[in-house]
Amino acid sequence: MPPSGSRHKGTSHLSYVYSPIVTVCVGIERKRFCVHKELICTKSTFFDKALNGSFMEAKSLTVRLEHVSVPLFSIFVSWAYDGRLVYVLPSEGNTTAAEDFFPLLCQTPASLEVDEDDASTWPLDIIAKLYILGDYLDSQQFKNNVISAIDGPFTWNRGLNDADVPTNALIKFVYEKTPSKSPLRDLMVDLMVYGQTWGQPTETWEDLPPEFMAKVMGFLGRRLPWKQCSGCYSRAIARNNLSDANADGMHLTDDRASFADSECFYHEHETKEEREECRQEE
Known part of the structure; x- marks a missing residue:
């Protein structure tokens, strides 16, 4: 007979x-x-x-989601039992984890390679939706x-790559949900601030939530x-791939305001010639 008190030793969690x-x-599809x-x-x-309440689910022991x-949800169930974030491929199907994840992405990626046993390889969209x-x-x-x-927050030293930075579509989804x-909103801001390059046209950011952009601006x-x-x-100029074509009037050689060069900077002129003439008169 086992010693008294040893019956549940190490197994109470089961x-x-x-x-x-x-x-x-x-x-x-009401997957059970x-x-x-x-x-x-x-x-x-x-x-x-x-x-455990007075809802009908407590009597029927059935919950619909x-x-x-x-x-x-399968990842949540696996985590509940095993304590790890893994994706168990459905036994009745012949798809890969990447194929099952693809419809959940907010924006089509250039490529998608994931390891179902390693959540750090999963797209940021999947992590955010989890x-x-x-x-x-x-x-x-x-x-x-x-x-x-x-993976992103723990890889600052190596430098974030494009996969670590949320897409506009994902940012909007996160702010809606x-x-x-x-x-999660704070994480989206940090990944943008510390991982995004800024060589894109300013129109790129126009459809993002104002509260998100306000935080990004403040952090930067x-x-x-x-x-x-x-x-x-x-x-910084080199990191952001800036040139005369996409710098929106920024100085490319030193950190000074564009108006420091000319009083004419904010003037309105009909032609380039007229603007040049104005600058020469200063």
Whole structure:
């Protein structure tokens, strides 16, 4: 006979195996996921309220999530059981993780290579949407694990690449689906501030949420001295691939305002010749 008190030693976290099985029907196709009630209620306040309250789900032990993505929810279930962010490929299909993730992307990428067992290889869109799912399911631990899986914040020294920077479509999606104080919004700002190059036309940013651009502007201004030395300025110009064609009137050789060259800078003239004549008269 085992010593008294040793019965549950090291296995108390598995007590959920004795709890009833709950059926979660996900997506418009109503994909069925069967999970232990105690486990999913422990991991999600949403399920805890739905399955332990006065709602019909508490009696039927069935929850419908028609607007939730099947691949994303499968990742949540795998995490609930295993504690890791992995994507288990459906046994009845013959698709790859990349093919299953592709419809969830806000913008078509040039290429898509993912490892279903390594969340750091997943597109930023997938990570962001997993976080939003965690918000909906009210699972703080899941959201924290998702944020920790993003490769970008831990690779400042190597320099962020294009895959680390959110697309305009993803930024707008995040701002539509999250509350104003969401840490995911803050992450979008930081990835843009520290990873984006600025050689694109100014029209590129016109459709982004004003509150997002206000934060980006503030961060960019605060992280630099009011005036850079010539060496730093030259490196910034090179980093952003700026030239006369796309600099929007910025000086390309030193950090000074364009109007410092000429009183005529903000004048309106009908022709280039007229402007040149005005400048010569100064």
